[in-house]
Amino acid sequence: MSKVLEINNLRYKKNNKLILNNINLDLETGKIIGLLGANGAGKTTLMRLIAGVNSRTSGKITVSGVDSKAAIKSCVSMTYSLKSFKSLAGGGWSKRSDRVKDVIKFYLEVYPDFSLEKYQQMAKFLTIDNNQKIEALSTGGQEKLMIALTLARQVSLYLLDEPLNGVDIMTRKKIIKSIIQWKSDDSTIIISSHYVTEIASLLDDVVIIKDQTVNQVISVEEIQTKYRLGVEDYYEKIYEGGLKDE
């Protein structure tokens, strides 16, 4: 299987503080990967580094065989906070650009790989009203929109940063189903979430971030068969100070 992501000796410092260190990670194409780690462990930072939003201090990141920041941007689609569109739109919502359809227009202009057809299918499934005002969207509404926008880009790697946070259970289930329905076989998804048990059935592998680095990469099936644990229990054991090998 070909590699969609290769990270070598990645290091990231912010204000002289070491956030991530010695990150090495290889991911195969086609999988759904759970990115797990405590608050502040650096999950979002790692995603932003992969997407090329943040600049690494040292190390190398290769996505689908390319390693320049500009080229990577066209291979990766990441969820953002909708608030960031406010600043992109010039510091505030103008009267003419404050609706869902205006954000769609923005995506169409900025991303040549954005499929309006795919977006509309997902919007229908997730019951997104394109005429609604962004500021009137609930948290669940914002997350649904963000998932549809992010997955409607046709790229090799999707980064979903806490797409279920603050979302009610019915909407969480719907978002999970939409990820399964609209993931193409040759694309890869990295998803971070605190709802570990809820997303476990979605995942092939999990990557656990601890002590500023990748503590381990393991398949969900191995956790279940070798350690006879659920993903959440296993993850908690790792954080509590490790697990003895059989």
Added chain:
Amino acid sequence: MEYIDNIPIYLQIKDILYRKIISNEYELGSQLPSVRQLAVQFSANSNTVQKALKEMTEEDVIIPQRGKGNYVTEDDAIVNKLKDHIVTEMFDTTYDKLHSLNMNDTEITNSFSEYVKQREDNHE
């Protein structure tokens, strides 16, 4: 979908599909939903569903047809064998549990007959 979190999901999916075949929800010779449809239905990864289907194919319960998807076998002997297997599995657990309560075989048989009779009475 609610899964038992420490048992591989493909095994749990296989089990659900087998029960649907035994109960005739998926009839002999009928076409199964596509991998994608099953994945959405089970809220599970497509690779996981594929793995369940692969084992079902190896066990001759379903038959893949090129470009057309998967079909339930037309051989009712295979499905009957599957049913026996699942029934035995269920009895195994119950029998062991009753045994651990110090019940002997006669007591187990009698209390089960009694139980079935009670259920029937409740139905009327």
